[in-house]
Amino acid sequence: MDMNDAKVLLVDDDDDVLQAGRLFLKQHVSLIGTVRDPETLPGILEAESFDVIFLDMNFTPGATDGREGFRWLEKILGLEPAAIVILITAYGDIELAVRGIKEGATDFILKPWRNEKLLATLAAALRLRDTRREADCLRSRQESLSADLDRPFHDFIGRSPAMRAVFGTIEKLASTDANVLVLGENGTGKELVARELHRRSPRAREVFLSVDVAALSETLFESELFGHVKGAFTDAREARPGRFEVASGGTLFLDEIANLPLALQSKLLRVIESRTVTRLGSNTPQAVDVRLVCATNQPIYEMVAEKTFRQDLLYRINTVEIRLPPLRERAGDIPILAEHFLGLYRRKYQKPAKRLGEDTLRKLEGYRWPGNVRELQHAIERAVILSDEPFLRPVDFLLAEPGTCEADQTLDGVNLEEAEKILIRRTLSRVGGNISRAAKELGLSRSALYRRLEKHGL
Numbered sequence: 001m002d003m004n005d006a007k008v009l010l011v012d013d014d015d016d017v018l019q020a021g022r023l024f025l026k027q028h029v030s031l032i033g034t035v036r037d038p039e040t041l042p043g044i045l046e047a048e049s050f051d052v053i054f055l056d057m058n059f060t061p062g063a064t065d066g067r068e069g070f071r072w073l074e075k076i077l078g079l080e081p082a083a084i085v086i087l088i089t090a091y092g093d094i095e096l097a098v099r100g101i102k103e104g105a106t107d108f109i110l111k112p113w114r115n116e117k118l119l120a121t122l123a124a125a126l127r128l129r130d131t132r133r134e135a136d137c138l139r140s141r142q143e144s145l146s147a148d149l150d151r152p153f154h155d156f157i158g159r160s161p162a163m164r165a166v167f168g169t170i171e172k173l174a175s176t177d178a179n180v181l182v183l184g185e186n187g188t189g190k191e192l193v194a195r196e197l198h199r200r201s202p203r204a205r206e207v208f209l210s211v212d213v214a215a216l217s218e219t220l221f222e223s224e225l226f227g228h229v230k231g232a233f234t235d236a237r238e239a240r241p242g243r244f245e246v247a248s249g250g251t252l253f254l255d256e257i258a259n260l261p262l263a264l265q266s267k268l269l270r271v272i273e274s275r276t277v278t279r280l281g282s283n284t285p286q287a288v289d290v291r292l293v294c295a296t297n298q299p300i301y302e303m304v305a306e307k308t309f310r311q312d313l314l315y316r317i318n319t320v321e322i323r324l325p326p327l328r329e330r331a332g333d334i335p336i337l338a339e340h341f342l343g344l345y346r347r348k349y350q351k352p353a354k355r356l357g358e359d360t361l362r363k364l365e366g367y368r369w370p371g372n373v374r375e376l377q378h379a380i381e382r383a384v385i386l387s388d389e390p391f392l393r394p395v396d397f398l399l400a401e402p403g404t405c406e407a408d409q410t411l412d413g414v415n416l417e418e419a420e421k422i423l424i425r426r427t428l429s430r431v432g433g434n435i436s437r438a439a440k441e442l443g444l445s446r447s448a449l450y451r452r453l454e455k456h457g458l
Contacts, residue, residue, distance in 0.1 A: 012056040066096035160330040174200035182295040184324030185433040187372030190295035198251040206250030214256035232281025258298035341380035370429040
C-alpha cells in the first residue's frame with residue numbers, strides 16, 4: 001500500500017502527543033484520526049477501518065503498569081483480528097511493550113518519538129498489512145484451486161463444422177486478455193469454453209474462478225464479488241477478499257450475467273472500467289487484474305433494446321463473442337459425445353465394457369435434447385448405472401421417440417414421478433432449455449429445479 005493512501009488512528013490521552021502526531025502524519029497519509037478516550041474506540045472502529053493503529057499503554061494519570069494498554073489491545077484485536085497495532089510506550093516500559101507484541105501487537109515506538117523513526121515504523125507496518133492481505137488472497141485462491149481440481153472436468157468434444165468454428169475462435173483468443181461473452185442455451189458447454197480459454201492462456205497457472213451470478217442475491221452480490229471488511233454487515237465477522245481479488249492474475253467466469261439487476265450492472269461496470277475493487281465497508285480501492293469471461297442463455301441484445309441490460313456493460317464484456325450451437329444443431333457430434341460419456345461412467349462405476357448399438361444411436365440422434373450436452377451426459381450416466389447388458393439398448397433411454405412432440409404426450413396412467421419428469425422435460429423444451437424460465441414456469445427455485453434434473457437424469 002502507498003503510504004499516501006493509508007488511514008491511521010492515534011490513541012493517546014496526551015493532547016500534545018495527539019497534536020504532534022496529527023500535524024506530522026497528515027503530510028504523509030490520507031487520513032489521520034485521533035482518540036483521547038479509548039472508551040470511544042469500539043464505535044470508531046465500527047464506523048471506519050484503519051490500516052494502522054498507534055495505541056498508548058497507559059491512560060490513567062500516574063499509571064505505568066500498561067494494563068489499560070493490554071486491555072484495549074485485546075479489545076481492538078477482538079473487533080478486528082487483522083488489525084495492525086503499534087504500541088506507544090515510554091523508555092521504562094520496553095518490557096511491557098515486548099509482552100504486548102507477544103499478545104498481538106505488531107511493533108512499538110518510544111515516546112517522545114523521532115519523526116523519522118515514526119515514519120519508518122509506519123512504513124514497515126503498512127508493508128506487513130499488505131503481506132497479510134496477500135496471504136489472505138493466496139489462501140482463498142488455494143481453496144478455490146482445490147475446489148476447482150475436485151470438480152469433474154470433461155474434455156470439450158466436437159467435430160461438427162459449428163464446433164470446429166468455436167475451437168478456431170478459442171485458439172485465436174486464448175493468448176489475449178480480451179473479454180469474452182459466450183452465448184448459448186443451458187447445457188451447451190459455456191463454462192467449458194471459459195475453462196479452455198484459461199487453459200490455453202498465459203494465465204493458465206493462475207486461478208480460474210467460476211461464479212453463478214444468478215445464484216447471488218442482491219444483498220450478497222457486492223460482498224461476494226468485491227469482498228468486505230470486518231463489520232461491514234451483521235454477519236461479517238472477519239475481512240474477506242471478493243472473487244475479483246481472489247481471481248486477480250487469472251480468469252473470472254461470470255455465468256448467467258444477463259440475470260444481473262440493473263442497479264448491480266452499474267457497480268460491475270465501474271469495476272471493469274477502473275480495474276479496481278473496493279471492499280464493502282472500506283474506502284480503499286484494490287487494483288485487480290482479471291481476464292473476464294461472461295456467459296448467458298438469455299437474448300441479451302433484446303434485453304439491451306428493452307433497456308433491461310446496459311448497453312455500455314455489454315460493450316465491456318463482449319470484446320469478442322462466441323456462440324455455442326445447441327446439440328440439436330450438431331447431431332453429428334452425438335455419437336462421439338455418447339462414447340466419451342460411456343467410457344467415463346463405465347470407469348467411474350467400474351462396469352464391464354459396454355457399447356451403443358446402431359438402433360440406440362439412431363434414437364439418440366433423433367432426439368432434440370432440450371437440455372443439450374448436459375442432458376445427454378445424464379442420460380448416458382443413468383443408462384450405465386441401470387443396465388446389466390453389454391449393449392445399451394433404446395429402452396435404456398427414456399426419451400421421446402424420434403419425430404414425436406413431447407407436448408402431445410399424455411400424463412394419463414403415468415405415476416407421479418414419471419409425470420414430474422415429463423412435465424419438466426416438456427417445460428424445458430418449450431423454453432429452449434432456459435433453466436431460469438423453466439423454474440419460474442414450474443414455480444420452483446433454480447436450485448430446486450437442478451435437484452429434480454439430477455434426480456431424473458435430465
